[in-house]
Amino acid sequence: MTPEAVVFDIGNVLIEWQPERFYDSRIGVDRRRAMFAEVDLHGMNDRVDLGGNFRGTIYDMAEATPAWRDEIRMWHDHWIEMASPVIDHSVRLMRALQARGVPVFSLTNFGIGSYDHAATFYPFLREFDRDFISGHMGVIKPDPEIYRRLEETSGIAPDALLFTDDRADNIAMAASRGWQTHLFEGPRGWADRLIEAGLLTKEDAA
Template sequence: MPKAVLWDFGNVIVRWNPRTLYEKIFPDPAQRDRFLSEVCTLEWHAPTDCGVTFTENCARLIAIHPHHEAEILAWRDRWSEMFSGAIAETEAAMAELQTRGIPQFGLSNISHETLDSTLAMSPAFGLLKSYVASGLEGMMKPDPAIFQLCCDRFSLAPSEMLFVDDSARNIEAARSLGFATHHFVDPAALRPALVGHGLL
């Protein structure tokens, strides 16, 4: 049985989706889909989660797609508009875990430039005893090294933590390293999973 919970941030504690912003910029769904699949892709964004600045990463892309300069810079300048609030079921579960005295930690692929603003989006982040943020460490999930860093920093073995993440790839990586895992897909399934692991 795990004795602590290791939380991802985006789409587990707070909702994040670039489409939330780009629906405002590209009202035409076809144009929007094309831009997000060919220009500002998640693969292009990944270096910012490893410490590259938004300005540097945007500049690289603008050099390739100069006609989309304004839309690319929106990724940096209007980042907060990609969020649509906290996930109530997660906030409630974290509060309940807190009352039970269950230690809670964080592990997120997140830029060092957006970390503080993200942590301000929900009081639930204040329940974390500590966290590992990829942008501060120069490595990101699913690299086994960042999971090992969590174990070292939190003084816990993999089997002592339940890792909650919305990415199947990250879940598989954690499971292969011995973590208990919950693939966060349906918020309503979170509390039953915590009960099933003996945490609530």
């Protein structure tokens, strides 16, 4: 079946998201490993993605962990440096689909404040035909509820949705619901998948 809509994850699909790489460059590999072993930074980020206050959630963790206070605050204060650079080819694919009249949705684990912050640097985040942002929905992938809500809100049958994400667990959940899927490992492979689906030509996908 030719997909009726294409669903993009954002982190590591449209924008690189590599907190460890950022901290390696700022505090060194050894100190970064020690901090991540002692502090559940990804769990903290999940709370933001579930709708927690962007600055407040991070600063509260920093105050509760004085040994790493300044470093934890970097998660907020230097957030855009962690969420970079843009994966330009993926953005071109998104816009090429829309130019052909294919609706493009986001389905992303992203906080309310962090998404608004990111959109000031990356205006294409305001160009989706529909946004499904976990912070506003109060649920994160791979919880099946977030997929169900996208199906319900869009009114598109699961097998008519084509979804790309860089995480295998998120892809597996979508596939279990009947979605067409693509595990994102780079924009070239995603371009080939969109061509294979009949949504773009080779010229469109360049």
